[in-house]
Amino acid sequence: MKEGYLLLEDGVVFPGWFPTEALEGEGEVVFNTSMTGYQEIVTDPSYAGQILVFCYPQIGNYGVNQQDKESERLFLNGVITGEQCIEPSHFRSTNTFTNYLLSNGIPTLTGVDTRVLVKHIRDHGVMKGKLLLEKPLQASTYEWKDQSSLVHDVSTTSYQHYEGDGAHVVVLDFGCKKSILHLLQQSRLKVTVVPYDTSEADIRALCPDGLVLSNGPGDPQELSFLFSTIRNLVEDYPTFGICLGHQLLGLAYGAKTRKLSFGHRGSNHPVQELETGKVWMTAQNHGYEIVPETLAGTPFHSHFVHLHDGSIEGMKHRYKPITSVQFHPEAHAGPTDTSHLFNGFTDMLQKGESSYYAIP
Numbered sequence: 001m002k003e004g005y006l007l008l009e010d011g012v013v014f015p016g017w018f019p020t021e022a023l024e025g026e027g028e029v030v031f032n033t034s035m036t037g038y039q040e041i042v043t044d045p046s047y048a049g050q051i052l053v054f055c056y057p058q059i060g061n062y063g064v065n066q067q068d069k070e071s072e073r074l075f076l077n078g079v080i081t082g083e084q085c086i087e088p089s090h091f092r093s094t095n096t097f098t099n100y101l102l103s104n105g106i107p108t109l110t111g112v113d114t115r116v117l118v119k120h121i122r123d124h125g126v127m128k129g130k131l132l133l134e135k136p137l138q139a140s141t142y143e144w145k146d147q148s149s150l151v152h153d154v155s156t157t158s159y160q161h162y163e164g165d166g167a168h169v170v171v172l173d174f175g176c177k178k179s180i181l182h183l184l185q186q187s188r189l190k191v192t193v194v195p196y197d198t199s200e201a202d203i204r205a206l207c208p209d210g211l212v213l214s215n216g217p218g219d220p221q222e223l224s225f226l227f228s229t230i231r232n233l234v235e236d237y238p239t240f241g242i243c244l245g246h247q248l249l250g251l252a253y254g255a256k257t258r259k260l261s262f263g264h265r266g267s268n269h270p271v272q273e274l275e276t277g278k279v280w281m282t283a284q285n286h287g288y289e290i291v292p293e294t295l296a297g298t299p300f301h302s303h304f305v306h307l308h309d310g311s312i313e314g315m316k317h318r319y320k321p322i323t324s325v326q327f328h329p330e331a332h333a334g335p336t337d338t339s340h341l342f343n344g345f346t347d348m349l350q351k352g353e354s355s356y357y358a359i360p
Ligand SMILES: NC(=O)CC[C@H](N)C(=O)O
Pocket: 046, 214, 215, 216, 217, 218, 219, 220, 242, 243, 244, 245, 285, 286, 287, 288, 289
């Protein structure tokens, strides 16, 4: 153990400990309220460039394993916890959480008063932070860089093909979680994952029956060079957008996005489905939202809303088979209550667009 510090961009310092190996790091400091699922969370590529604070005080109790990762590499820039378990207990565990992070080059600070830290972020909004070995100087003496090209760093660089005997779905990979691909494969779909900047002509050449716009890190507005490609494609193919994919759909049709003060990251976010009035518990990990008023000029209806702050959590095209969710129906980590949305999409691909019902 070695003393270490989190310095926030606003100058506030949180002391803690670097366990075994002291790696420094920097990134946007965000928090997740999930009590379990830490391995799925740290392997979600949407956290690229961020320092993640776990609200739940004790992390690592059941170790890490070969099955629960959402990507092969870890893309986040740091992890902050109250306490990390060094003697995990689970029949599948192959390593401690701490060693898993460090062997993947991820800085981690523990022994931090995460309750005060999370309250600070809730009051002042997410901001950049640095994990430092030496007692920090004034925040203004450091350089605070903006992150860019995050999607470029996490997307596949070549086509990935997965055989299946059903319809063919092409996944635009902005940082796709593995469990999204698993759910598509479970429906026996043939799946092709393509780099996020694949041209419209190349995607059409794959003769898809449908498209998935995946989750991914960073500000969706940075991908403005893709908006016309996305719009042209989704006009012709049934599409399901997830999280970043949902935001890109909105932007492609002229809606606007903005940053939430402290984001939605956790496994117990209630959303209401407006057509039925039903409330679902969902897994979430996003820092941006579609500005509700700007949906008015688009052919989309808001389909789900967040019950904490009324933000848009899903939308549906008025007459084309295009739907999207801001939350994560694939869960991992989190509740699987909305996994039926995948079946809705895959059924539509198998049975044809006529099975899509528009909102009157
Ligand atoms: N999980 C995601 O796809 C996140 C989308 C986007 N990067 C956001 O933070 O809002």
